[in-house]
Amino acid sequence: MTNSSLQFKVSALMWSFSATMAAATLTDLALGEINMPMVIFMLIVIALSAWGQWAIRRWLAPLAKLTVVIDEVAQGKFNSRVIDISEHKDEISLLCWSVNDMLDQLGTFFREQETSFRCNSEGKFYRQAMGTGLHGGFKKGLENQNILLLGMADQKRSAMRTRMLSRVHTLNTDKLLSNLFSSQQDMKVITDNMERLASLAKQTREDADESRSSVKDVVQRLSGIVERRVSWILWAACTRWWKCWGSPGTGMMRCKTKYSMHWRVPRKPVWA
Amino acid sequence: MKRDITPTSVEKVMREDDFIVSMTDKTGRITYGNRIFIEFSGYSEDELIGTQHNIIRHPDMPRAVFNLLWSKISNREECFAYVKNMAKDGSFYWVFTNVTPTFDPSGNITGYFSVRRKPKASGVKTASEVYRLMLEAEKKSRAGECHRSFHQNSGQHFE
Numbered sequence: 001m002t003n004s005s006l007q008f009k010v011s012a013l014m015w016s017f018s019a020t021m022a023a024a025t026l027t028d029l030a031l032g033e034i035n036m037p038m039v040i041f042m043l044i045v046i047a048l049s050a051w052g053q054w055a056i057r058r059w060l061a062p063l064a065k066l067t068v069v070i071d072e073v074a075q076g077k078f079n080s081r082v083i084d085i086s087e088h089k090d091e092i093s094l095l096c097w098s099v100n101d102m103l104d105q106l107g108t109f110f111r112e113q114e115t116s117f118r119c120n121s122e123g124k125f126y127r128q129a130m131g132t133g134l135h136g137g138f139k140k141g142l143e144n145q146n147i148l149l150l151g152m153a154d155q156k157r158s159a160m161r162t163r164m165l166s167r168v169h170t171l172n173t174d175k176l177l178s179n180l181f182s183s184q185q186d187m188k189v190i191t192d193n194m195e196r197l198a199s200l201a202k203q204t205r206e207d208a209d210e211s212r213s214s215v216k217d218v219v220q221r222l223s224g225i226v227e228r229r230v231s232w233i234l235w236a237a238c239t240r241w242w243k244c245w246g247s248p249g250t251g252m253m254r255c256k257t258k259y260s261m262h263w264r265v266p267r268k269p270v271w272a
Numbered sequence: 273m274k275r276d277i278t279p280t281s282v283e284k285v286m287r288e289d290d291f292i293v294s295m296t297d298k299t300g301r302i303t304y305g306n307r308i309f310i311e312f313s314g315y316s317e318d319e320l321i322g323t324q325h326n327i328i329r330h331p332d333m334p335r336a337v338f339n340l341l342w343s344k345i346s347n348r349e350e351c352f353a354y355v356k357n358m359a360k361d362g363s364f365y366w367v368f369t370n371v372t373p374t375f376d377p378s379g380n381i382t383g384y385f386s387v388r389r390k391p392k393a394s395g396v397k398t399a400s401e402v403y404r405l406m407l408e409a410e411k412k413s414r415a416g417e418c419h420r421s422f423h424q425n426s427g428q429h430f431e
């Protein structure tokens with residue numbers, strides 16, 4: 001209790017009143033007059049002052065608690081409250097409850113704000129700040145904040161979408177390159193195979209050509225042989241016929257005469 | 273310390289723009305309750321401060337709800353729940369509660385803070401039906417054992 005404290009001032013007032021009473025009574029005593037009612041009043045006033053001193057300390061006690069709590073608020077802390085508030089609804093206890101109510105509004109406002117911001121940054125966009133039970137500017141503040149959060153959530157969602165799309169794109173490009181590479185490989189394999197196939201085909205054709213020409217050759221030879229044989233047989237038949245029965249006297253006769261019993265084998269025809 | 277109160281069918285309904293605020297220490301002992309809390313619970317500030325929060329627990333509430341509540345808040349998360357509370361006179365009142373942990377500057381939990389708002393009628397209807405079924409199941413399976421051991425293990429609760 002300092003010299004300027006409320007408690008000191010009220011106590012000083014009471015005690016000065018008592019002191020004045022005491023001075024008056026003592027003056028009477030000194031003058032030799034014993035005024036019993038005065039003495040009794042004096043004692044009562046002293047007793048009242050003593051009780052008042054005790055009472056005023058109790059009545060003003062919440063102010064010290066209020067000071068602590070409000071100092072904390074000034075430091076940005078909203079978790080202290082005034083407790084053990086007297087049941088008698090005097091101005092000071094009402095003031096304490098009002099301060100508590102104010103802190104409940106402030107504390108809830110900041111908790112709601114903190115929680116909804118944190119949840120939103122964690123992607124839980126559904127966790128909006130709840131303004132129910134908050135009053136006036138606190139409620140309005142959270143409502144505005146929710147609009148902001150919705151906008152932020154939208155932006156975040158679209159940023160996520162863009163990021164995802166670009167990742168898909170990168171994935172595609174990576175795949176495209178490797179796909180191209182593997183297609184190139186495949187193409188090479190195919191080309192190689194085609195080349196082999198082509199050369200095989202060429203080979204086959206050549207073989208076929210060769211075999212065809214050899215077949216032709218064979219056929220030619222065969223037909224040559226057949227032609228020759230046929231013409232030879234015909235020729236032989238004709239000459240024999242002519243020699244035997246063609247010109248009597250000359251052919252057969254001469255034949256018979258020259259080679260006796262043997263048929264003369266004619267000379268090979270010129271065209272064979 | 274829980275008094276023996278017989279629940280009645282008298283209901284108190286919260287007002288739209290009010291909320292009940294209470295704070296507890298780490299063990300669930302009440303350190304503060306606002307005037308609305310005092311009004312609805314029917315207890316004086318003196319009676320409330322220093323007692324366990326189960327002072328207003330209604331027997332219709334399943335234990336699993338508080339199990340969930342404690343596991344979430346001690347894990348530094350917030351918890352929302354529909355809760356049926358019982359006042360000193362045995363009447364009941366439904367609240368939509370939000371409990372969040374309070375941290376000191378170095379991030380340790382120093383206590384819990386709860387705000388209870390007027391619940392939606394549809395939510396109360398659903399919750400009371402679900403809680404009735406849960407309570408039945410708990411009675412059958414004696415799930416209460418788990419709940420008690422949970423509190424003993426976590427040391428959050430002294431009865």
Ligand SMILES: Cc1cc2nc3c(=O)[nH]c(=O)nc-3n(C[C@H](O)[C@H](O)[C@H](O)COP(=O)(O)O)c2cc1C
Nearest residue numbers: 296300325326328329330338355357371384385386
């Ligand atoms: C901040 C806070 C608020 C709570 N509010 C309530 C409440 O309103 N009603 C309730 O029954 N339990 C409430 N509890 C839970 C109680 O601590 C307790 O777990 C519950 O009443 C079950 O108690 P019991 O299992 O000991 O019977 C609250 C807990 C905390 C931390």
